[in-house]
Amino acid sequence: MQRRAGGRAGPLPAAIGALCRALPLGSRPAPDTFRLAKFDRPQASPELWRLLYSLLKQIHEGGCTKSDTIDTQIRFVKSVLRYHGYGRPEFYQLPSDGSVGSRELLLAFSWLLHRINLLEQLLSVNRVKIRDETSLCTCGDNLLKSWKGMTELAPEHGLKNEVDIRYLQWLNGRLRFQWRSLHVDYQEQCKLLYKIHVYTNGSHMDQTVGHFSVTETDLIRQPDNYKQLMQLLESETSRLEAFLEWKQLEPVYWQWMETVLDTMAEDVFTCSAQDICSKKTTLANAPLCYCSADNIVEEIDQLTKDLVILGDGLCDVVTCKKSEWHEKIKGRERELLDEKEFSEAIGKIHKAVELKLSELKYQCAHKKNKMHGPCRLVFKDKHPASKMGFGRSRAKEALMNVSASELINELRMKEARLEKELKQLQEECRHKLTEVADGMDSVICIPPMKR
């Protein structure tokens, strides 16, 4: 097979080579592994398992924390594939010592390549950090979601049966203090970052940015410390080149994958009838331990509740307004100037509203990418002394660029919403506790003054 491909001046080896070179440095398989896997050679299996594990671990930050045995690695990989909806039962039946199944792994790998844009994700995740980055949203914060679902899992060691309430108060107070110190530290960092940006403004060769980032400034100050960074940049550059090459040669690879499927079909044909019968029709052995379905159902219920409340509110207002409108119309029926004019005006309004609503529907149905994810922090003087416009504005990126004022507005709205929610919760508690207080005899509770 290899020789034939070689005789054809090998677009296939080139494609596979480009694919391998586009993968991150630590997880690069040998191109020969692919060929071995096509023929289901067992020696390719461990390498493919390792490959899948290391790649998927980079994308999903969870995974095995304690042990790194083959068993847990394999379970992790299976669970991720299950999470993304891979449905080949043979894959999930592969033994957990990783000794066989290279062809199945090859199929799974190729399916992932397509399904989650594996290469693009890996390139994004492994981007070399030379720019001042921040995030447009707080979704990725450790402080929020990651521990929400985990509280059940972490058993508290050494926790006595009863906890003193004062201990809780103390922990709470410590947390508040930490938040305040964090705030101070962040403000300090802003100040320093701003200074560095302003001082180095105008010195960067990249016109869209104009100033150095912290890493770049440090690079100037201490070039010796950053040799590794340069190496990483070089390797990233070569990976990007390999990616572009891969994009050119993609069709060859997919065609070859079809031949893999053909080969597999042939092999199955030659299998005994027993094996065919033992093929289960359910996805047994497909663990989903890394992703809990209960939390999702809980979330769905919460969201349903919220939407129902919103819907009811809308319903009330709409009926109210409708009746108002009808009365208005009835009252003005005699005064209506011109029926034609009136219906024209109505028509215009309908059109305008339809436009608005279709835009809204689109936004509601699609992932909102604008105010999410990591972004690069750039200082742009409002009144530039020098002519430093957008230069060659890359159209696609220019759409995604965000100005600070937009983000501030968005964050303010979020903050207001969250504060309201918190106040509501506290109010409910107050209500409940007042009831409890009434139940306590001979004690009067005087709540603190409202600020």
Next chain:
Amino acid sequence: MVPAGCARRLVSILNRALEDCAEQRRKLDHSLNQCQALLGDWKIHVPESPKLEVSTKSEENEPAAKELEELELLTRALEKVLRVRKSVLETPLQTVGAAEGEKTSDKKPAAKASITEQVPVSKESIPKTIKVTSLSKKPVTSKKASAYVLKAPYRTDLDVKRSHRKAPAQQSSRIPRVAVKGSTKGTSSQQAKTNVPVMGRKVIYAAAGSQQACGSPRSPLCKEQSFAFGDSTNHENSGAANLQLANPEKNSPGSLAESLVTQNPMAGDIPEWSPTPQTCTLWEKRSLLKLPPLYRKTYSRNSRLWETCCLCQTSAAAAATRNHFVERIQTTFCPSTPTISPAEIEEEINVLHDAYSLLSHRFKAENTGHTTWQSEYECLLTLEGLQTTVSQCLNKLQQLRRAAESQGRLQACCIGDAGCPSADCTPFRGQQCGNMSVLAVPLLYYSSLQELRDITALKLQVAMLCQKINIQKVMITELLPVLEYRLHHKDSVSHLYRAVYTLLCEGGERFPVLLHTRVF
């Protein structure tokens, strides 16, 4: 002991939150240090003359004893500083101590006072101080200094100076300080003029080490100027430098040692007699800075490649062959595979979350008053549209719920087979936000410090509020039942009640007042 029941989950959440905060602070500290180093003094790599190289090489031969000595000096200095800080304003005898203390406590007027005191300069104490300090430094400098020892008229001062030597171990910060101290002695005899320029230069170099001044344009200037001028600027600068040292650090004795230590890399170069000064700051070099050419090349190549990759589309042929393969493989999938994968469910839920916030925002916006009948009608139609969208979202949610339930059922049957020990699995969720397959990273433009501050503060506030809400929910589920239970059992719950009230209703900030009304 006011028991609160088994509030296990709450404790673990709080501890986890504290850990996360601490981790964030550590990261932040690291980056703060880096930024401060960048904004502070930079050591310039001057092309070294062979003489310097020789001197440094000979220095290396000197045993580590010198380093040990300096280390010892440093620790003694630290102790002294701590002692001094305690007795900061006590005795006027300890003018030295006072001067030091003033500097550490960052009292500008006091420092100024000490500076103005020193304007009547005393010179001959200075050579001694230099000699004293340079004794612990390279022989190159000590040779020069020893020449002055003979001229020193006041031997007694040497003892006093030796005790000062124990103070800041680093020469650069020591010399201006010692110079300052020297002048407080109030000796007034003039030094021989020949000594002056040399020493002045030395002192100024040393001072330059702790200044934020690029020395090269200044040193020739200073040489020509009279010592008095140089000295006063020196004092001012040293005072300012000391203030600057004290300023960015928190006002604690430890910080003084920190500043001393940070001065070290810079000061290391000072005693070498290179005519070019060794430090400067970002502020001065700001328009002269240039990235290394290798980096520039790599960077531009890199960014061009990123651009190309972003714009790179999958060719039609590739898409066709790929889809064909994927369809084929999907026919081999198990028929009982649910059509919506968990990843897709989560994605859809995120979309619906955003949709919900968008819809409620629009709802609020439309509720404002309307003047003309046109806008009223428009509002009505919009609200109706919103209503239909909400019901569509609800339908979708129902679908997703059914899918999630079927996934859960499937998982339940698999658990038996797979036997997954949940202890060592940490669940993951898919990428929450940002389209990870898009290669471009958007730019966030800000135009003033206030904007940056606002963004940071608001993001932190949002994160904190989310966390508070979560904690509040857990507290409600864990603490209220305890209270009710105890009340039910007629236990005295006043303390518990008060604590629970504070935690739940006031965020731990304010307390209610409980009055006993028993009549005695």
